[in-house]
C-alpha cells in the first residue's frame with residue numbers, strides 16, 4: 109500500500125514568493141501571544157501596548173483580504189498558500205505552534221514540537237483540546253489529505269499521561285487500514301521516550317469524491 113501524501117512545506121513557498129518578512133512578522137506575533145499570557149494584569153506596559161497595537165492594526169486594515177476570499181472551494185485542488193495559514197502547521201498562522209510534518213515510512217507522518225504557555229491546560233500540561241488537535245492534524249495528513257479533502261469522521265483520544273509543556277513532543281501517525289472509502293488511522297504523542305497520548309480515528313473523503321487508491 110503506497111500512498112502519496114502531500115505535506116506543508118514549513119513556509120518554503122512563502123519564502124520563495126518573497127514572503128520572508130511576513131514569516132518574520134508571524135514569528136513576532138507568535139512571540140507576542142506567548143508574552144500576553146505572561147504579563148501581570150496590572151503591567152504598566154498595557155496603555156502603550158494598546159496604542160502600539162492599534163497602530164499595527166490600522167496598518168493592516170487596508171491590506172487584509174475579506175474573510176470569504178480566504179475560504180477555498182472544497183471541490184477544487186488546494187492552491188496557493190492555504191496550508192501556510194493552518195492553525196497547526198501554518199508558518200503564517202501565529203496560533204500554530206507550528207509543526208513541520210515529514211514522512212515516516214510509506215504510510216506515516218512524523219513531527220516534533222514544543223508547546224509553551226499559550227497551550228497550557230492543567231498546570232504544566234498541554235490543554236487536552238490541543239492534544240486532540242495535534243493528533244487530528246498529523247493523523248489527517250497520514251490519512252492522505254493530498255490535494256483533496258479527507259475529513260475526520262471519528263477520533264478517540266486516550267490521555268495516558270500528562271502531555272508536558274516546554275518539552276520536546278514526538279508526534280507520529282500512520283494508516284492502519286483502508287476499507288473502501290474508510291481510512292483508519294492511529295496516532296501517538298511521545299515525551300521523554302514515553303507514549304503520553306494515543307488516538308485512533310476514521311477519515312473519509314466527501315461522498316462525491318473518488319475513493320482513495322489502495
Ligand SMILES: CCCCCCCC(=O)SCCNC(=O)CCNC(=O)[C@H](O)C(C)(C)COP(=O)(O)OP(=O)(O)OC[C@H]1O[C@@H](n2cnc3c(N)ncnc32)[C@H](O)[C@@H]1OP(=O)(O)O
Nearest residue numbers: 194244245248249253258259260261262310312313314315
Ligand atoms: C489542512 C489540513 C487539515 C488536516 C486535517 C485536520 C482534520 C480536520 O480538522 S477535518 C474537520 C472536522 N471534520 C469534519 O468536518 C467532518 C464532518 N463530517 C462530514 O463531513 C461527513 O460526515 C463525512 C464526509 C466525514 C462522511 O460523510 P458520509 O460518508 O456521508 O458519512 P457516514 O455515512 O456517516 O459514514 C460513512 C461510513 O463510516 C461509518 N462510520 C462512521 N463513524 C464510524 C465509527 N465511529 N466507527 C465505525 N464506522 C463509522 C458509517 O457507518 C458509514 O459506513 P458505511 O459507508 O459502510 O455505511
